[in-house]
Every structure is written in C-alpha cells, then in structure tokens.
Amino acid sequence: MPIVDLTHRIADGMSLFPGTPLPRITPLAWPDSDGYAEKQIQLTGHTGTHMDAPAHVFSGATTLDQWPCDRFTGSAVLVDCRDYDGPVSADCLDRIASLKSLDFILFRTGWERYWGTPHYARQGPYLSQELALALAALPLKGIGIDALSPDPIDSSTLPVHTTLLKHGILLIENLRGLDRLPSDRRFELTALPLLYADSDGAPARVIARF
Template identity: 40%
Template sequence: MTTLIDLTHPIHEDMPVYPGTEQPVISTGCSIEQDGFLEKKITFYSHTGTHMDAPAHLIKGGKYLDQYDISRFYGSAIVVHLELNEDKSIDLGVLNPVESQLKNTDFLLIHTGWSRYWGTDDYFANFPVLTPEAAEWMAGIGLKGIGLDVISADSADTRTYPIHKILLGSDMVIVENLANLDQLHEGAFEFSCFPLHFQQADGSPIRAVASI
C-alpha cells in the first residue's frame, strides 16, 4: 500500500521567510455574505516557503521553471540522513556512500534535521550547507534536482551564492525548506515537487510529496 508523506511547510502570513523578503499576505477578496462565494487573494514572493529555485534565479540566461517539461518535477529519489560535523558542512564524506544509488536516481534529498528550528530565529543562521567540492560532485551526476531542509543552499552571509551557482549551472533545480524528511526511510521512493505554472518562473512554491 502506497503512503504519501507531505514534505511541505504550509504558507501563512506569519511564516518564516528569507531575511528581507516580505511576508505573504492572504486576504478575503470575495465572501459568501457579500458575493455569494469565497475567494482569497494571495500575495507572496516566488521563493516563499517550501519552494524550488530555477537556474534563472542566479544564472544569467538560465532556464525558467516553465521552460522544463512537467516530467522534470517528478521522479525517483533517495534521502540521506546526516550526522553533522562541528562546522555543519555537508562534505563528500557523507555523500560518497550513496554514489552507486544516485546513478539510477532523479533527486537527492538531504535531511539535516534543521527543520526542527522552523519558526524560530535559529532557522536563519549557521544552517548546514554543501561544501563547494560536494556541490561540484553533485553537479556532475546528472540529477534532476536536490532537496534540502534548510532555507538556502548557501550560507546566510553569502553575497555570491557559489553553491547555488554550481548546482543551478548544471541545469539542476534546488528545493529548499523541505519538511518531515525524518519520516523517510533509506531506499528509493517517488518524489514530486510541482511548481506553479507561470511565465518566466525564477522560482515557485511547491507541494513536495514523497510516495513510499
């Protein structure tokens, strides 16, 4: 029997957002009392909540999400559960053991446990990131994408976004702010991360789901 696991943080007005980004605004545009039907007006940035980065997010001339076939956002996946070192880097030592599995996999999800800080100030600083060497290694595998349970693939103090550029430059997509990765077991499963379908999408909130 198939079990679906929701890997998505809900969108609401008080949710965590990347520092400097405006909070979502969700208002009632039409009500049953006044209009005979209920309809919400929702305003948010394209990288709100559990979301996907397109290459165009940081690569000049890179692809937008709407330039990919829908199959790009669905496929097989594995998860790596990390025990982090003191500097919280995700290095080749923790990724090499799954190299053989990745050759037949579309997505790698990295469970750092950082999502336990969602909703607190701790979520925004000192979170785990890939080393440049690990990112280069990932970029050479040919995956559709990588997913992380942190707010960014780069450290909070970056101004150049080197990890993003390595991964996106290899035509991968990056999924950030994943939730509930602790509910996934080792071994392959199906993963879907469909973005909103709008033109020139540099990124988009997604509904990330694992099917195990």
C-alpha cells in the same frame, strides 16, 4: 503506497529568508455576504517550500515554466547529515548504495525543527563546494534540503546555487517531514512548482511516495 507531504504551509508568521517580503493572504469575498469566498495571495517566488531555476542566478537562463512536468518527478534518496555542524562534505554521498539512475537527492540537516522561530534564519548546516561539485557530476534532476538554503546564509556569491544550477540541477528549499522518509531505500519524489511566466523560482508542492 504511503504519500508524505514535504511542503510547509504558506501562512502568517512563517519562516522566510532574511529580506524576503512577508506573504499576504487577503480575503476579497465572504460566503455570508457575497455568496462565495475568494482570497488574494501576494508572495515572492521564493516563499516557503520552493524550487529555484537556473534563471535565479543566471540572466537569460532557463525558467521553471520552460520545463515539462516530467522534469519535476523521479527516483530519490535521503541523505541524513544531521551529524554535520557546518559544511556537509562530499563523503556523505558514500552513504548512498548506488548513485546510478537517480533523479533527486534530499539532504536532512534537521534544521526543520526551528521552523517558525527566529533561529531558522540563522546559519545551520549547508552544502560544501566540494559536495556541490560532486553533485554536479551526477545526472540529477534536482536536490532538496530542509533549510533556507544549501549555501551559507550570509553568502553573496552563492557557490552551491551557481554550481548546481549551471548544470541544470534544480534546488528545492525549505522541505519538511524528511524524518518520515525511508533512509534505506529509494522513493518517488514529485515537486511541482507553481506555473507562472518567467519563473526564476516558485512555491512547490512536494510529495514523496514509497
């Protein structure tokens, strides 16, 4: 069973949402001088490929560390929406044969091709509010996208975030390698966020198996 890693590596020069502090990876010890290697990692919970919890937009809402691990794995499908220049409309769901017993939907916008360049932080395809409402009506565990956000980059109200997170649908942002996933059948998705207290968001290792 092939396993595809859908996670961007955290490193210097990586793409970030405008205003997000740069991650810092600082060596603290070296094998030659200390007998072992160790690094200190400093980053926000929304760095790189990461997951958003309801607490990201709602005060006092559920955090990622409050969910069991089975909340982060399940059946998934890929929706290819590279033909959209702006908001992705709800009719893209018509491309899915069946939405029953589905846990995750991943949206391939093609924006990953700009990763590591200034263009990645510009406005690309995003999910329409119409689509967000349609997704909120499904018994999903989460959705994912190969871009900085399912909302417009300059949005201050984050309508897609609030609509989906209000219904407990987790958001996975900055995915990579969606071109390696099957578009004609379901696959198994696992997205495990870093476990830390009161996590409104966390970097996640995301893999697909099919």
